[in-house]
Amino acid sequence: MGIGRNLCSLKFDVKIVEARNVELKSSPSSLFVRFHLHAGSNRKVELNTAEICSRSDEEVVVWNQSFGLECQGNETAVEELKQESVVFELRRRKTTSFMRKWSKSDLVGRGEVSWKSVMESDEMEIERFVVMGETKDCSKPLMLKIALKLQASKLVNTKRVEDLCGCKDCRNCNCLDYEAFVVACALDGI
Structure with a gap:
Protein backbone atom coordinates (compact mmCIF):
# COMPACT_ATOMS: atom_id res chain seq x y z
CA MET A 1 0.00 0.00 0.00
CA GLY A 2 1.10 3.53 -0.68
CA ILE A 3 1.33 6.26 1.88
CA GLY A 4 -1.14 9.10 1.78
CA ARG A 5 -1.58 9.58 -2.00
CA ASN A 6 -4.64 9.69 -4.22
CA LEU A 7 -4.48 6.72 -6.55
CA CYS A 8 -6.29 6.36 -9.84
CA SER A 9 -7.36 3.15 -11.49
CA LEU A 10 -6.82 3.31 -15.24
CA LYS A 11 -8.34 0.88 -17.70
CA PHE A 12 -7.13 0.90 -21.30
CA ASP A 13 -9.12 -0.72 -24.09
CA VAL A 14 -7.40 -1.01 -27.45
CA LYS A 15 -9.17 -2.53 -30.44
CA ILE A 16 -7.47 -3.24 -33.75
CA VAL A 17 -10.28 -3.36 -36.30
CA GLU A 18 -8.74 -3.58 -39.77
CA ALA A 19 -6.07 -2.38 -42.16
CA ARG A 20 -7.00 -0.87 -45.54
CA ASN A 21 -5.09 -0.34 -48.75
CA VAL A 22 -2.75 -3.22 -47.99
CA GLU A 23 -0.91 -3.84 -51.27
CA LEU A 24 1.88 -6.31 -50.71
CA LYS A 25 3.91 -6.84 -53.86
CA SER A 26 5.95 -9.69 -52.43
CA SER A 27 5.22 -13.32 -51.61
CA PRO A 28 2.37 -14.34 -49.29
CA SER A 29 2.86 -12.93 -45.84
CA SER A 30 1.35 -13.04 -42.45
CA LEU A 31 0.42 -9.59 -41.13
CA PHE A 32 0.08 -8.44 -37.54
CA VAL A 33 -0.12 -5.19 -35.64
CA ARG A 34 2.37 -4.39 -32.90
CA PHE A 35 1.60 -1.52 -30.58
CA HIS A 36 3.33 0.05 -27.62
CA LEU A 37 1.63 1.40 -24.49
CA HIS A 38 3.21 3.75 -21.98
CA ALA A 39 3.87 1.98 -18.66
CA GLY A 40 5.35 4.86 -16.64
CA SER A 41 8.98 5.59 -15.77
CA ASN A 42 9.97 5.68 -19.47
CA ARG A 43 8.85 2.08 -19.97
CA LYS A 44 6.66 0.70 -22.76
CA VAL A 45 4.56 -2.46 -22.98
CA GLU A 46 4.67 -4.16 -26.38
CA LEU A 47 1.63 -6.14 -27.58
CA ASN A 48 1.01 -8.03 -30.83
CA THR A 49 -2.24 -9.02 -32.51
CA ALA A 50 -2.80 -12.43 -34.01
CA GLU A 51 -1.04 -13.04 -37.32
CA ILE A 52 -3.30 -13.18 -40.37
CA CYS A 53 -2.18 -14.66 -43.67
CA SER A 54 -2.58 -12.15 -46.46
CA ARG A 55 -2.35 -12.44 -50.23
CA SER A 56 -0.80 -9.72 -52.34
CA ASP A 57 -4.17 -8.79 -53.91
CA GLU A 58 -5.95 -8.22 -50.57
CA GLU A 59 -6.66 -4.56 -49.81
CA VAL A 60 -8.50 -5.03 -46.47
CA VAL A 61 -7.24 -7.20 -43.62
CA VAL A 62 -9.61 -7.64 -40.66
CA TRP A 63 -8.53 -8.42 -37.08
CA ASN A 64 -11.35 -7.12 -34.89
CA GLN A 65 -9.18 -7.97 -31.87
CA SER A 66 -9.41 -6.21 -28.49
CA PHE A 67 -6.96 -5.79 -25.63
CA GLY A 68 -7.77 -4.60 -22.11
CA LEU A 69 -5.23 -3.51 -19.52
CA GLU A 70 -5.70 -2.14 -16.02
CA CYS A 71 -3.21 -0.38 -13.79
CA GLN A 72 -3.00 2.02 -10.89
CA GLY A 73 -1.11 5.25 -10.64
CA ASN A 74 -1.17 8.60 -8.92
CA GLU A 75 -2.33 11.87 -10.46
CA THR A 76 1.19 12.54 -11.76
CA ALA A 77 1.01 9.32 -13.80
CA VAL A 78 -2.24 10.48 -15.39
CA GLU A 79 -0.67 13.84 -16.32
CA GLU A 80 2.35 11.99 -17.72
CA LEU A 81 0.02 9.82 -19.83
CA LYS A 82 -1.35 12.95 -21.54
CA GLN A 83 2.11 13.50 -23.04
CA GLU A 84 2.30 9.96 -24.45
CA SER A 85 1.02 8.26 -27.61
CA VAL A 86 0.13 4.75 -28.66
CA VAL A 87 2.46 3.73 -31.48
CA PHE A 88 0.99 1.25 -33.98
CA GLU A 89 3.11 -0.75 -36.40
CA LEU A 90 1.72 -2.91 -39.20
CA ARG A 91 4.28 -5.69 -39.60
CA ARG A 92 4.81 -8.47 -42.14
CA ARG A 93 6.40 -11.88 -41.70
CA LYS A 94 7.02 -14.17 -44.69
CA THR A 95 4.90 -17.31 -44.42
CA THR A 96 7.42 -19.39 -46.36
CA SER A 97 9.93 -19.26 -43.54
CA PHE A 98 10.55 -22.64 -41.90
CA MET A 99 10.69 -21.12 -38.41
CA ARG A 100 8.05 -18.44 -39.06
CA LYS A 101 7.23 -17.66 -35.41
CA TRP A 102 10.87 -16.87 -34.66
CA SER A 103 11.70 -15.14 -37.92
CA LYS A 104 12.17 -11.41 -38.04
CA SER A 105 9.23 -9.25 -39.11
CA ASP A 106 9.42 -6.26 -41.44
CA LEU A 107 7.77 -2.90 -40.84
CA VAL A 108 5.04 -2.13 -43.41
CA GLY A 109 3.68 1.08 -41.87
CA ARG A 110 3.72 3.07 -38.63
CA GLY A 111 1.32 5.57 -37.04
CA GLU A 112 0.43 6.93 -33.64
CA VAL A 113 -2.46 8.37 -31.63
CA SER A 114 -1.96 10.61 -28.61
CA TRP A 115 -3.64 9.76 -25.32
CA LYS A 116 -4.44 13.46 -24.99
CA SER A 117 -6.79 13.18 -27.99
CA VAL A 118 -8.53 10.26 -26.28
CA MET A 119 -8.82 12.13 -22.96
CA GLU A 120 -10.28 15.20 -24.68
CA SER A 121 -12.87 13.21 -26.67
CA ASP A 122 -16.45 12.48 -25.63
CA GLU A 123 -16.52 9.76 -22.98
CA LEU A 150 -9.70 5.09 -21.35
CA GLN A 151 -11.55 4.75 -18.08
CA ALA A 152 -10.17 6.49 -15.02
CA SER A 153 -11.53 6.39 -11.52
CA LYS A 154 -10.11 7.70 -8.27
CA LEU A 155 -9.30 5.27 -5.53
CA VAL A 156 -9.31 6.10 -1.87
CA ASN A 157 -6.58 8.19 -0.32
CA THR A 158 -4.54 5.38 1.15
CA LYS A 159 -2.66 5.03 4.40
CA ARG A 160 -0.26 2.31 5.25
CA VAL A 161 -1.98 -0.78 6.60
CA GLU A 162 0.52 -0.85 9.48
CA ASP A 163 -0.92 2.46 10.70
CA LEU A 164 -4.35 0.85 10.95
CA CYS A 165 -3.34 -2.57 12.23
CA GLY A 166 -0.61 -1.56 14.65
CA CYS A 167 1.49 -4.69 14.15
CA LYS A 168 4.04 -2.94 11.86
CA ASP A 169 4.50 -6.11 9.73
CA CYS A 170 1.14 -7.26 8.40
CA ARG A 171 2.70 -9.66 5.91
CA ASN A 172 4.06 -11.86 8.69
CA CYS A 173 1.63 -11.25 11.54
CA ASN A 174 -1.30 -13.33 12.76
CA CYS A 175 -3.72 -10.51 12.13
CA LEU A 176 -6.81 -12.31 10.82
CA ASP A 177 -8.45 -9.04 9.93
CA TYR A 178 -5.80 -7.84 7.48
CA GLU A 179 -8.29 -7.60 4.62
CA ALA A 180 -10.82 -5.99 6.97
CA PHE A 181 -8.44 -3.08 7.49
CA VAL A 182 -8.14 -2.53 3.76
CA VAL A 183 -11.92 -2.73 3.31
CA ALA A 184 -12.39 -0.34 6.24
CA CYS A 185 -10.06 2.14 4.55
CA ALA A 186 -12.13 2.00 1.40
CA LEU A 187 -15.47 2.32 3.18
CA ASP A 188 -14.36 5.13 5.44
CA GLY A 189 -12.66 7.00 2.60
CA ILE A 190 -9.40 7.16 4.54
Whole structure:
Protein backbone atom coordinates (compact mmCIF):
# COMPACT_ATOMS: atom_id res chain seq x y z
CA MET A 1 0.00 0.00 0.00
CA GLY A 2 1.10 3.53 -0.68
CA ILE A 3 1.33 6.26 1.88
CA GLY A 4 -1.14 9.10 1.78
CA ARG A 5 -1.58 9.58 -2.00
CA ASN A 6 -4.64 9.69 -4.22
CA LEU A 7 -4.48 6.72 -6.55
CA CYS A 8 -6.29 6.36 -9.84
CA SER A 9 -7.36 3.15 -11.49
CA LEU A 10 -6.82 3.31 -15.24
CA LYS A 11 -8.34 0.88 -17.70
CA PHE A 12 -7.13 0.90 -21.30
CA ASP A 13 -9.12 -0.72 -24.09
CA VAL A 14 -7.40 -1.01 -27.45
CA LYS A 15 -9.17 -2.53 -30.44
CA ILE A 16 -7.47 -3.24 -33.75
CA VAL A 17 -10.28 -3.36 -36.30
CA GLU A 18 -8.74 -3.58 -39.77
CA ALA A 19 -6.07 -2.38 -42.16
CA ARG A 20 -7.00 -0.87 -45.54
CA ASN A 21 -5.09 -0.34 -48.75
CA VAL A 22 -2.75 -3.22 -47.99
CA GLU A 23 -0.91 -3.84 -51.27
CA LEU A 24 1.88 -6.31 -50.71
CA LYS A 25 3.91 -6.84 -53.86
CA SER A 26 5.95 -9.69 -52.43
CA SER A 27 5.22 -13.32 -51.61
CA PRO A 28 2.37 -14.34 -49.29
CA SER A 29 2.86 -12.93 -45.84
CA SER A 30 1.35 -13.04 -42.45
CA LEU A 31 0.42 -9.59 -41.13
CA PHE A 32 0.08 -8.44 -37.54
CA VAL A 33 -0.12 -5.19 -35.64
CA ARG A 34 2.37 -4.39 -32.90
CA PHE A 35 1.60 -1.52 -30.58
CA HIS A 36 3.33 0.05 -27.62
CA LEU A 37 1.63 1.40 -24.49
CA HIS A 38 3.21 3.75 -21.98
CA ALA A 39 3.87 1.98 -18.66
CA GLY A 40 5.35 4.86 -16.64
CA SER A 41 8.98 5.59 -15.77
CA ASN A 42 9.97 5.68 -19.47
CA ARG A 43 8.85 2.08 -19.97
CA LYS A 44 6.66 0.70 -22.76
CA VAL A 45 4.56 -2.46 -22.98
CA GLU A 46 4.67 -4.16 -26.38
CA LEU A 47 1.63 -6.14 -27.58
CA ASN A 48 1.01 -8.03 -30.83
CA THR A 49 -2.24 -9.02 -32.51
CA ALA A 50 -2.80 -12.43 -34.01
CA GLU A 51 -1.04 -13.04 -37.32
CA ILE A 52 -3.30 -13.18 -40.37
CA CYS A 53 -2.18 -14.66 -43.67
CA SER A 54 -2.58 -12.15 -46.46
CA ARG A 55 -2.35 -12.44 -50.23
CA SER A 56 -0.80 -9.72 -52.34
CA ASP A 57 -4.17 -8.79 -53.91
CA GLU A 58 -5.95 -8.22 -50.57
CA GLU A 59 -6.66 -4.56 -49.81
CA VAL A 60 -8.50 -5.03 -46.47
CA VAL A 61 -7.24 -7.20 -43.62
CA VAL A 62 -9.61 -7.64 -40.66
CA TRP A 63 -8.53 -8.42 -37.08
CA ASN A 64 -11.35 -7.12 -34.89
CA GLN A 65 -9.18 -7.97 -31.87
CA SER A 66 -9.41 -6.21 -28.49
CA PHE A 67 -6.96 -5.79 -25.63
CA GLY A 68 -7.77 -4.60 -22.11
CA LEU A 69 -5.23 -3.51 -19.52
CA GLU A 70 -5.70 -2.14 -16.02
CA CYS A 71 -3.21 -0.38 -13.79
CA GLN A 72 -3.00 2.02 -10.89
CA GLY A 73 -1.11 5.25 -10.64
CA ASN A 74 -1.17 8.60 -8.92
CA GLU A 75 -2.33 11.87 -10.46
CA THR A 76 1.19 12.54 -11.76
CA ALA A 77 1.01 9.32 -13.80
CA VAL A 78 -2.24 10.48 -15.39
CA GLU A 79 -0.67 13.84 -16.32
CA GLU A 80 2.35 11.99 -17.72
CA LEU A 81 0.02 9.82 -19.83
CA LYS A 82 -1.35 12.95 -21.54
CA GLN A 83 2.11 13.50 -23.04
CA GLU A 84 2.30 9.96 -24.45
CA SER A 85 1.02 8.26 -27.61
CA VAL A 86 0.13 4.75 -28.66
CA VAL A 87 2.46 3.73 -31.48
CA PHE A 88 0.99 1.25 -33.98
CA GLU A 89 3.11 -0.75 -36.40
CA LEU A 90 1.72 -2.91 -39.20
CA ARG A 91 4.28 -5.69 -39.60
CA ARG A 92 4.81 -8.47 -42.14
CA ARG A 93 6.40 -11.88 -41.70
CA LYS A 94 7.02 -14.17 -44.69
CA THR A 95 4.90 -17.31 -44.42
CA THR A 96 7.42 -19.39 -46.36
CA SER A 97 9.93 -19.26 -43.54
CA PHE A 98 10.55 -22.64 -41.90
CA MET A 99 10.69 -21.12 -38.41
CA ARG A 100 8.05 -18.44 -39.06
CA LYS A 101 7.23 -17.66 -35.41
CA TRP A 102 10.87 -16.87 -34.66
CA SER A 103 11.70 -15.14 -37.92
CA LYS A 104 12.17 -11.41 -38.04
CA SER A 105 9.23 -9.25 -39.11
CA ASP A 106 9.42 -6.26 -41.44
CA LEU A 107 7.77 -2.90 -40.84
CA VAL A 108 5.04 -2.13 -43.41
CA GLY A 109 3.68 1.08 -41.87
CA ARG A 110 3.72 3.07 -38.63
CA GLY A 111 1.32 5.57 -37.04
CA GLU A 112 0.43 6.93 -33.64
CA VAL A 113 -2.46 8.37 -31.63
CA SER A 114 -1.96 10.61 -28.61
CA TRP A 115 -3.64 9.76 -25.32
CA LYS A 116 -4.44 13.46 -24.99
CA SER A 117 -6.79 13.18 -27.99
CA VAL A 118 -8.53 10.26 -26.28
CA MET A 119 -8.82 12.13 -22.96
CA GLU A 120 -10.28 15.20 -24.68
CA SER A 121 -12.87 13.21 -26.67
CA ASP A 122 -16.45 12.48 -25.63
CA GLU A 123 -16.52 9.76 -22.98
CA MET A 124 -12.74 9.34 -23.43
CA GLU A 125 -13.03 7.03 -26.41
CA ILE A 126 -12.26 7.31 -30.11
CA GLU A 127 -12.51 5.18 -33.22
CA ARG A 128 -10.59 6.32 -36.27
CA PHE A 129 -8.35 5.46 -39.17
CA VAL A 130 -4.67 6.08 -38.55
CA VAL A 131 -2.55 6.80 -41.62
CA MET A 132 0.43 4.49 -41.34
CA GLY A 133 2.93 6.81 -43.02
CA GLU A 134 4.47 6.58 -46.45
CA THR A 135 5.31 3.05 -47.52
CA LYS A 136 7.16 1.97 -50.64
CA ASP A 137 4.87 -1.02 -51.30
CA CYS A 138 1.55 0.91 -51.43
CA SER A 139 0.17 3.29 -54.05
CA LYS A 140 -2.66 4.43 -51.71
CA PRO A 141 -2.17 5.53 -48.11
CA LEU A 142 -2.09 2.55 -45.78
CA MET A 143 -4.64 3.01 -42.97
CA LEU A 144 -5.28 1.16 -39.74
CA LYS A 145 -8.71 1.42 -38.10
CA ILE A 146 -8.39 1.41 -34.31
CA ALA A 147 -10.53 2.18 -31.27
CA LEU A 148 -9.13 3.47 -27.99
CA LYS A 149 -10.95 3.90 -24.72
CA LEU A 150 -9.70 5.09 -21.35
CA GLN A 151 -11.55 4.75 -18.08
CA ALA A 152 -10.17 6.49 -15.02
CA SER A 153 -11.53 6.39 -11.52
CA LYS A 154 -10.11 7.70 -8.27
CA LEU A 155 -9.30 5.27 -5.53
CA VAL A 156 -9.31 6.10 -1.87
CA ASN A 157 -6.58 8.19 -0.32
CA THR A 158 -4.54 5.38 1.15
CA LYS A 159 -2.66 5.03 4.40
CA ARG A 160 -0.26 2.31 5.25
CA VAL A 161 -1.98 -0.78 6.60
CA GLU A 162 0.52 -0.85 9.48
CA ASP A 163 -0.92 2.46 10.70
CA LEU A 164 -4.35 0.85 10.95
CA CYS A 165 -3.34 -2.57 12.23
CA GLY A 166 -0.61 -1.56 14.65
CA CYS A 167 1.49 -4.69 14.15
CA LYS A 168 4.04 -2.94 11.86
CA ASP A 169 4.50 -6.11 9.73
CA CYS A 170 1.14 -7.26 8.40
CA ARG A 171 2.70 -9.66 5.91
CA ASN A 172 4.06 -11.86 8.69
CA CYS A 173 1.63 -11.25 11.54
CA ASN A 174 -1.30 -13.33 12.76
CA CYS A 175 -3.72 -10.51 12.13
CA LEU A 176 -6.81 -12.31 10.82
CA ASP A 177 -8.45 -9.04 9.93
CA TYR A 178 -5.80 -7.84 7.48
CA GLU A 179 -8.29 -7.60 4.62
CA ALA A 180 -10.82 -5.99 6.97
CA PHE A 181 -8.44 -3.08 7.49
CA VAL A 182 -8.14 -2.53 3.76
CA VAL A 183 -11.92 -2.73 3.31
CA ALA A 184 -12.39 -0.34 6.24
CA CYS A 185 -10.06 2.14 4.55
CA ALA A 186 -12.13 2.00 1.40
CA LEU A 187 -15.47 2.32 3.18
CA ASP A 188 -14.36 5.13 5.44
CA GLY A 189 -12.66 7.00 2.60
CA ILE A 190 -9.40 7.16 4.54
